[in-house]
Amino acid sequence: MSDPLARTSPALQRLRRLSRRREARATERVMLVDGPVLVDESLRSDLRVTAVFADEDLDPATGVLQRARAASIEVATVRSGDLARVLDLVTPRGVVAVVEQPTHRLADVLAESVRQRRPVVVAVELQDPGNAGTLVRVAEAAGAVGVVLTTGSVDPWNPKAVRAAAGSSLRLPVVAGVSVDDVLVGLAAAGLGLLATSAAGSSFPEDSELGGSFALCIGNEAHGLDHEVLRAADGLVTIPMAGGVESLNAGVAAAVVLFEAARQRRAVPGSGVVRGPVGSVGHEVGDVADGDEAGGARGGA
Numbered sequence: 361m362s363d364p365l366a367r368t369s370p371a372l373q374r375l376r377r378l379s380r381r382r383e384a385r386a387t388e389r390v391m392l393v394d395g396p397v398l399v400d401e402s403l404r405s406d407l408r409v410t411a412v413f414a415d416e417d418l419d420p421a422t423g424v425l426q427r428a429r430a431a432s433i434e435v436a437t438v439r440s441g442d443l444a445r446v447l448d449l450v451t452p453r454g455v456v457a458v459v460e461q462p463t464h465r466l467a468d469v470l471a472e473s474v475r476q477r478r479p480v481v482v483a484v485e486l487q488d489p490g491n492a493g494t495l496v497r498v499a500e501a502a503g504a505v506g507v508v509l510t511t512g513s514v515d516p517w518n519p520k521a522v523r524a525a526a527g528s529s530l531r532l533p534v535v536a537g538v539s540v541d542d543v544l545v546g547l548a549a550a551g552l553g554l555l556a557t558s559a560a561g562s563s564f565p566e567d568s569e570l571g572g573s574f575a576l577c578i579g580n581e582a583h584g585l586d587h588e589v590l591r592a593a594d595g596l597v598t599i600p601m602a603g604g605v606e607s608l609n610a611g612v613a614a615a616v617v618l619f620e621a622a623r624q625r626r627a628v629p630g631s632g633v634v635r636g637p638v639g640s641v642g643h644e645v646g647d648v649a650d651g652d653e654a655g656g657a658r659g660g661a
Contacts (some may be wrong), residue, residue, distance in 0.1 A: 364442075372442065375456070391522055393457045394453050394457075396422065413488055415455065417440050425455070473505045473599055476571050480506050480508065481508065481576050482554075483577075486514055487583055488516050488582055488609075491609050491611055492516050493521035493528075495507060497525050497552075498614050501615075504618055507532065508534075509536045543575075547575055553574045556589060557596070562598045564598060568620075570621035571625050
């Protein structure tokens with residue numbers, strides 16, 4: 361292995377910026393992927409890996425390092441403990457790669473939802489990177505075609521979000537930085553119905569028609585979905601909860617609805633949901649009262 365980089369080296373300073381600053385990642389259009397498993401998956405993907413940093417304690421014969429060198433990718437050695445100082449991560453896993461961000465268009469993801477008759481997830485102003493990554497992982501596991509994070513949401517290429525996605529963000533289309541208005545226009549153009557999570561006044565997932573294409577809207581962890589989004593929705597869904605529990609995080613709430621959708625697809629292959637009058641997503645929709653809470657962390661988000 362090469363001599364370890366000095367802590368003040370330009371390469372480690374760049375790594376620090378990419379780990380901690382969204383604008384730095386956006387400017388270079390890259391993300392950081394950490395751990396042997398995810399770095400190895402990145403190397404096997406169609407995404408371009410530009411650099412790999414490995415802890416000096418990591419065996420040079422480790423498969424992921426050999427694969428990187430075989431692909432003529434620079435592998436820099438870092439002194440033990442320096443990755444923990446540089447990266448905005450708890451317990452770095454010995455190796456990190458700089459990988460290009462996948463690029464996907466909103467219109468293409470929505471069209472794929474229609475084509476495959478499967479849901480797409482829309483997260484509105486989601487703030488926690490762990491929740492965002494979990495949401496992407498859940499969406500892939502449940503068979504959704506992609507995830508859209510609106511303007512004001514956390515960066516899905518934040519290292520914590522990438523780690524929480526556990527490889528799903530390398531495979532599942534993720535679109536970020538799209539305004540809610542543009543999402544609504546895109547849904548109308550694609551003919552997709554919008555199903556929004558709400559604390560009350562709506563049907564349960566198992567009573568809703570979820571067997572085809574639709575957009576599942578999940579709100580902010582603290583405030584849920586605002587009333588403009590709720591009024592624009594074609595239907596509302598509430599996750600019933602026992603005891604004194606008032607809220608679920610975004611990933612858990614999405615999992616409940618998306619896996620119910622997957623169950624319905626298995627039960628009735630080919631069933632679908634298309635845009636139409638309010639309630640057309642397969643359940644009755646009550647009026648949204650001014651005091652209702654909705655969305656990501658409350659009442660099913």
